[in-house]
Amino acid sequence: MFKPIPVAIGLRYLRAKRRNGFISFISLASILGIAIGVAALITTLAVMSGFQREIRDRMLQMAAHATVTASGEAMENWQVAISEARADPRVAGAAPYIETQALLSGTRKEGALIRGVDPAEEGKVSVLGEKMVEGSLDDLTPGSFNIVLGRELSMWIGAGVGDKVLVLTDVRATPMGAVKQMKRFTVSGIFEAGYQEYDKGLAVVNIHDVQRLMRMGDGVTGVRLRMHDMDQAWNVARDLALRLKGPYLVSDWTRDNANMFRALKLEKTMMAILLSLIIAMGAFNLVSSQVMLVTDKQADIAILRTLGLTPRGVMHVFMVQGSLIGLIGTVSGVIGGIVLTLNLEHILRAIERVLGVQLMPEDVYYITGLPTQLNPGDITVIAIVALVMAFLATLYPAWRAARTAPAEALRYE
Secondary structure, eight states, X not given: OOOOHHHHHHHHHHSOOGGGHHHHHHHHHHHHHHHHHHHHHHHHHHHHHHHXXXXXXXXXXXXXXEEXXXXXXXXXXXXXXXXXXXXXTTEEEEEEEEEEEEEEESSSEEEEEEEEEOHHHHTTTOOGGGXXXXXXXXXXXXXSOEEEEEHHHHHHHTOXXXXXXXXXXXXXXXXXXXXXXXXXXXXXXXXXXXXHHHHTTEEEEEHHHHHHHHTOTTOBSEEEEEESSGGGHHHHHHHHHHHHTSOEEEEEHHHXXXXXXXXXXXXXXXXXXXXXXXXXXHHHHHHHHHHHHHHHTHHHHHHHHHTTOOHHHHHHHHHHHHHHHHHHHHHHHHHHHHHHXXXXXXXXXXXXXXXXXXXXXXXXXSOOSOOOOOOHHHHHHHHHHHHHHHHHHHHHHHHHHHTXXXXXXXXXX
């Protein structure tokens, strides 16, 4: 098949010959450097994306996708808000809630977030009922003053199922002076969400019991919403607040946890930049191999010039040859990175069996496996960066080859 002269010569230079085997070895090292860098970057970003997804999913199991709360005062017309929300086809579930900070006292004291819920409606906005390890969410009946604790919170205050816990919310001003709002609750259940913020910092009670404790009447803090598409949480909550026509505050899961997701994104970005240096090292090796190839092919370049090949054509020869090395390394790295990522869990288990250790013990880490998530966008960006680096690495050697003077090159041949 007909090929342009620069492409044909560039392909020919890729094949090793006996007298320039060292140059071919350097080219192979360049391919391996680029491939290893690409594979390492793909695998690392896939692992970080997997952990980010795992944290997000565990967090959203207990948290609503969005909330609509009254501005300053308790929400009195929450039944209307729930009816409006359920009429929206984008909403999967809606339920009222009350949240307040409190001090829990068992054998020890610890601060926690008290969340008042309706057990019959809670399953529409969270999976709290599925996370119960002791007791049942249905035990939170009105007037029972039962309380469900996170596993770590129960251990920290030294209270198990059946024990009494004193809950102190805040100090309320009355005509008789400052009065502490406190009530003794009975621990009826323990849950484990696998997310420390909830396991150590959340206690759940019946919404009517919190209303009595805080003297809120029929008011609630707000309405929690769960969406069919969590990415639409902000828009749906905003539309609901506008329909209610009142001073309401709207928040969604991205804003409630903005700092955490920013930190995860920054960590992922910095890791990508650092690991890109491996690809840059492969590109630097490519520069070295191309410079050596140009030096070795001085006579060939001179002959090609005398046969009519222009300096631009000579430059294209070495650009093609270097770009092909970058392309081979990038494709190999992409394939290797995908294969490594898909089998990373098995590799981790094999290492644990060989070394006889558990790298991620359950009593230390919430996430004991190695979650991964291959993002096609990340893979595409990595491949493009690697190809651009390889292409840029060919420019100087190709420019140097184009400047070769035929007479000088053939003087000692």
